[in-house]
Amino acid sequence: MKADLSQKRYDDSLIKLDALIKVSQMFNQQTLIWLYETQAQIHTNKYHFHFAIDSLKKAEAIDKQDNKYQQRIMHLSNLIEKNQTERKLRKSYRDARNTGIAKSLKNKVTIAYFYLDDNRWSKWSNKARLKNSNNLNQVLSWYKKQAKNYNISDLTFKTRYFFLRSPKGIGKEWIRNRTFFEYASKLLVNQLGYRSLNSFVESMRHHNPENDVAIVFHSNAKARSFAASCLKTVIDNCKFEYVMLTEKMNDPASGWATTQTQSHEILHLFGAADLYNIEGAKNYAVTDIMNYYSKELKYASISPLTAWSIGWNELPKTPFIVNEKKE
Secondary structure, three states: OHHHHHOOOHHHHHHHHHHHHHOHHHOOHHHHHHHHHHHHHHHHHOOOHHHHHHHHHHHHHHOOOOOHHHHHHHHHHHHHHOOOOOOOOEOEEEOOOOOOOOOOOOOEEEEEEEEEEOOOOOOOOHHHHHHHHHHHHHHHHHHHHHHHOOOOOOOEEEEEEEEEEOOOOOOOOHHHOHHHHHHHHHHHHHHHOOOOHHHHHHHHHOOOOOOEEEEEEEEOOOOOOEEEOOOOOOOOOOOOOEEEEOOOOOOOOOHHHHHHHHHHHHHHHOOOOOOOOEHHHOOOOOOEOOOOOOOOHHHOEOOHHHHHHOOOOOOOOOOOEEEOOOO
16 A cells, blocks of 8 residues: 555555455554544545545544644645635526537537637647647546446547637637627638538537537636536527636646646536535535546546436435426
């Protein structure tokens, strides 16, 4: 296990720790304290602070005279609190399943990925595009790995990359306006030679209505990424949902989270809703990519609720209301 820890093979280390803790009657108190402390440190390294606190509390229950646990627990609690700025925005989970052109994350999926370049705010070099394609490959591999946890084995991806030149300057305020999507759609149609956005989507589907298409725009500049996904309404008048990524390549401050942002936002198109802004989800599904980010994408998960929203699972019990719409 020490070799796993030194090589940062945290998942392997946790499996071994869990196995040892299950036979805790074999160990003295000091050994058991070490197991829980090591478990807490691994969870901390993965940014799984809720789990780390649980492990520290178990160590504290054995070593009742040691105040160091309270200090560490308080530190981790403060790290969790830093992620609660939008926690009280919603009290319920919205149902956005089976809407738009990306209905569920199953079967054949085409990612239509557009690099937006205005040669000012957003510039894309060949090196930046290569780095990003490597990022997206990680995201799609992670989706497939998560899908296997729900016995989804038919998920396949085809990625099509496109380069859109914008004569107009792109800015972080404009990209959040619906008029920008209209502008970008016209660029797409004119520069790629399609009659309409609808004909482009049909081409990506290979004229098979069961094939889902995810439209992703990416500006190589720093702002807040978002997804304009379709809500489930009585009258379905939303079709062309899309993601707008604003993740700058080679940004040392936020580069660690880029693949998680891509994973999070693209899942919106397939029905996943945010969990980070639901009041009752603070301590629920704490490693879910829609709720908290981990140290790396490989440590994040898709919980049963998010799996339900993207078509992988039945609706689980939750500590908050799910506004389920009948098909």
